[in-house]
Amino acid sequence: MQFKFTKWHGLGNDFVIVNGFSETIDDFQAAAIEVCDRHLGIGADGLVLVLPSATADFKMRIFNSDGSEAEMCGNVTRCVARYVYETGLTANTRITIETEAGLIIPELVLEQGELKTVKVDMGEPRLQRKDIPLLGAAEDQAVNIPLTVENERFLVTCVSMGNPHCVIFVDDVDLVDLAAIGPKIETHELFPRKTNVEFVQIRDQARLRMRVWERGAGITLACGTGACATLAAAVLNSKAGRQAVIELDGGELFVEWSSKDNHIYMSGPATEVFRGEFLKKPARC
Numbered sequence: 001m002q003f004k005f006t007k008w009h010g011l012g013n014d015f016v017i018v019n020g021f022s023e024t025i026d027d028f029q030a031a032a033i034e035v036c037d038r039h040l041g042i043g044a045d046g047l048v049l050v051l052p053s054a055t056a057d058f059k060m061r062i063f064n065s066d067g068s069e070a071e072m073c074g075n076v077t078r079c080v081a082r083y084v085y086e087t088g089l090t091a092n093t094r095i096t097i098e099t100e101a102g103l104i105i106p107e108l109v110l111e112q113g114e115l116k117t118v119k120v121d122m123g124e125p126r127l128q129r130k131d132i133p134l135l136g137a138a139e140d141q142a143v144n145i146p147l148t149v150e151n152e153r154f155l156v157t158c159v160s161m162g163n164p165h166c167v168i169f170v171d172d173v174d175l176v177d178l179a180a181i182g183p184k185i186e187t188h189e190l191f192p193r194k195t196n197v198e199f200v201q202i203r204d205q206a207r208l209r210m211r212v213w214e215r216g217a218g219i220t221l222a223c224g225t226g227a228c229a230t231l232a233a234a235v236l237n238s239k240a241g242r243q244a245v246i247e248l249d250g251g252e253l254f255v256e257w258s259s260k261d262n263h264i265y266m267s268g269p270a271t272e273v274f275r276g277e278f279l280k281k282p283a284r285c
């Protein structure tokens with residue numbers, strides 16, 4: 001396995017991006033596990049392939065560090081938008097990207113030629129159990145419902161941003177043992193495709209602090225879809241207005257749930273770290 005790559009991050013949520021127009025990878029899942037290994041590989045939360053699309057400017061496939069494929073990723077979307085623009089794959093600043101979760105539209109916001117932020121139209125949050133997915137009555141929402149994990153009872157709100165999220169409001173996120181409780185909720189029987197898990201503290205109506213346990217990746221420094229799901233959950237629980245800054249371990253995202261088109265918009269940075277070539281020799285060489 002040998003391919004050129006670029007390493008990017010969105011608020012410390014890091015990814016290896018591979019240009020699928022010029023590079024070939026036979027087994028994406030196996031490659032994700034090897035590439036993301038922080039000792040034996042490049043080290044990342046995920047592997048991303050940028051590919052041609054029949055319906056959009058580009059298609060992107062996202063693999064978590066455990067090799068599982070994710071339908072969507074907010075931080076990757078910002079990074080891929082900047083990547084395709086800066087590598088000359090497109091001259092457009094508004095880019096359409098096909099994902100497993102549907103069409104996502106990032107826009108590079110430039111001021112006098114300089115990138116200020118990347119704003120992404122993340123589409124509508126999906127709230128019905130069948131779309132998250134979550135066991136139970138298919139059409140029902142899951143807002144502030146009880147979830148029991150080994151005798152511990154949580155009140156959770158579940159939202160899909162193309163991928164599943166379980167949001168839990170707490171008084172102090174720093175007191176949560178995320179490494180212990182995260183994997184138990186991720187794999188709870190209520191979630192047939194597992195779930196990402198966000199613990200959220202309300203600072204005020206327009207500022208929320210969030211920590212995340214990601215499905216297939218564990219604790220990460222930031223999660224864009226998680227930040228969007230957090231705002232949706234906070235609005236559904238009357239804990240926030242429709243615009244808020246989401247404070248993550250890696251920095252801040254600005255998220256807005258538009259009442260005009262019901263879409264969620266997320267703005268934040270995208271940072272290139274380095275470029276290289278991944279060389280993987282057979283185990284015994």
Ligand SMILES: N[C@@H](CCC[C@H](N)C(=O)O)C(=O)O
Pocket residue numbers: 013064069070071072073074075076163164196214215216217220222223224225226
């Ligand atoms: N960090 C991402 C989400 C990546 C995928 C997630 N782990 C899943 O399996 O759904 C983001 O910024 O949204």
